[in-house]
Amino acid sequence: MTRVLIVDDDPVQLRLTAEVANRAGFKPLLATGGEQALSILRDDRNIGAMILDLVMPDLDGMGVMEVMAREGLNTPVIIQTANASLETVVTAMRQGAVDYFVKPVAPERLIISLRNAMKLDALEAAVRSERSRRSGTFTAADMIAKAPTMARVLSLCAKAAKSTIPVLIEGETGVGKELIARIIQGTGDRAGKPFITVNCGAIPPNLVESILFGHKKGSFTGATSDQAGKFAEAHNGTLFLDEVGELPLETQVKLLRALQEGEIEPVGASKPERVNVRVISATNRRLLNLAKSGEFREDLYYRLNVFPIYVPPLRERLEDVPALVAHFIARFAAEAGKRVIGISPVALDLLASYAWPGNIRQLENAVYRAIVLTDGAFLESVDFPQIVAQINGRELAASAIETAPTQQSPIHIDDALGRQRYAPEAPAAIDRFIAPTGEVTALAEIERAAIVFAIEHYGGRMSQVARALKIGRSTLYRKLHEYGLAETLLSDAA
Structure with a gap:
């Protein structure tokens, strides 16, 4: 459930605002001052939005937004105050507020503001990530990887980015190996330089050499002009060889020479050409096993496997599922023009309990399908029938779909069901025996x-x-x- 932080020193106004958010299906978190609000935001970067009072005794709303801007806290801020002056409105908007209203506010106005703020934040995050990916400046901050199992992966990425050492990224299909490669490029000296991706498993065997190294006019039937290969396109940048284990053996010989000598020989060329390319390869099969079976050259394996990075599957990093789902909802809801702003706790628990054999790519497609199916503001379990069927069996899935509430027939006002409500979450009080340093008090x-x-x-x-x-x-x-x-x-x- 999407959480909303409500900050107000007036307990009555705090409860009223929390009740409005609660009835709209949000999970309210309560804070009575600016310092307390900042502490909550620092501890939890996944809060959907914040409703912030401007006038507070310890740290006012403007001060809170100044600290947020300084520390990079990007939670959308909605300002509410009793002061309706134009100067206050302009100042708040310049500080980064996404909306502003004067107390008392109509519940409908507050709900619309919350939904717009959350959509805006999620879309901005998706746009920032896509812009970084396209510009070659993708970093670890742009990737959803907060699970403990990903800490070592990101640490290795930071180390690999400091040199041009060949990197081999291993992991199951759909775990995000290309994003790991982009992080290495985006945080190194080649940031902003070309990043060329080659799916070695999708190229016809007779065209692999031409696509990788290029060809000269007349070198074979149909070669009507000179064509630069992927190595040439990636000059001074990074070449990402996805599914490198699928390369034909005869092409592996030329790839080994390109890596060792830093030069390529286009098909039909009379002499080799120098290239400055950093090669990052990836595979969903163990190259060592392929080398042992003779399907992959052993000398090439050792050349590629200088700096191995293993990316764990999604079932080993389920802590990232809520953030991934929120990201996909924002992206696909905008693409499909649907008013979907979140997912119910029951549906989220369902997704977090699934093993995801197809990893993040499967989760992405499941959310996309659910967005298309749903008619509500929140995704429910019935919007994931295939996941329900695989976890609980097809009969139970069919039963859940049949018993799900629909709007196919009129519902009398006496029979209308209310939305599930949630108790506001007050931040845990600091124990009196714990010192500010986090140690037990003497x-x-x-x-x-x-x-x-x-x-x-x-x-x-x-x-x-x-x-x-x-x-x-x-x-x-x-x-x-x-x-x-x-x-x-x-x-x-x-």
Whole structure:
């Protein structure tokens, strides 16, 4: 369920706004001040939107947006305040707010604003990612890979980007091997340079050599002009050889020479040509096994496998499923012109419990199909009949579809079902025994705080304080001196 952070120091307004968001199907998170809101945003980068009050005692709304811009917190901000001045509106929009309204606001206006903000944020993220991919500046920040199992992958990408070492990316089909290659290119010296992709398994065997290395006019029937190959196109950039294990053996010999000597020989050419290309290869089969069976040249294997990176399948990084689903919903809803803004918790749990043999590509296609099928604002389990069928069986899937509520016949107002509501989430309070550093507070500090609290509670009546703490008065006075409290507290009590 898409979460909304609501920030307001007025408890009544906080509850009213949370109730509106709740009824619209969002999961409200509550904060009573700017500092608390920033703490929540730093801990959770997946919050859909924030409704922010401008006037607050600790840190006002403008201050919150300034910190967000400085720290790169991109959560869409909707401003609400009692101040309707034009200057305030202009200032808020310049700070990055996506919408602005004056209290009290109509629930319909608030809901529309939330939905527009979430669509805008998700689409902007998708556009930024696609723009980076096309410009050759794709980085780890553009890839959804927050699962712990991906930490080592991204760490290896950062190391590989610092040199031109040959990289072999291994992983199942659909795990995102090309994106890993783009991260290596986009964070290295060749960022912004050509990134040429070749699917070695999709090229006819008789054309592989021509496509990779190019050909000269008249070198074979149909060669009516000189044609630059993929190596030449990738000059000074990166060549990504996807499914490199599918290359014919005779082509592997020329590829080995290109890697070792840094030169290629186009079909029909009289002399080789120098190229400056970084080669990143990928495979969904173990090249070592192919080398052992004789399907892949062993010397080429060792040349490609200098810096191996293994990308885990989606079933080993299910923590990324919610973010991936949200990304795909935003993208495909815009493409299909559908008003879909999220997914129900039950449907999300369904997707997170599936093994995904086709990995991210299968998840992408499943969400696309669900977007086309659904008529609601949120994707439900019935929009994923194939996944339900594979997890629970076809009979249960068919039963779920048949019993799903539809709008094929009129529903009387007395029989209309309400939307499921969710309790607002208040951020967990920091334990009094935990210091700001995250460590357990020292025993002396805890004892000092208890003594100060007891003296304030009993109005400085030291006899009652000693009895309540179960210590003698002499012990109490000794501890006051130990903790440097004697002069302050005893003078106040007097």
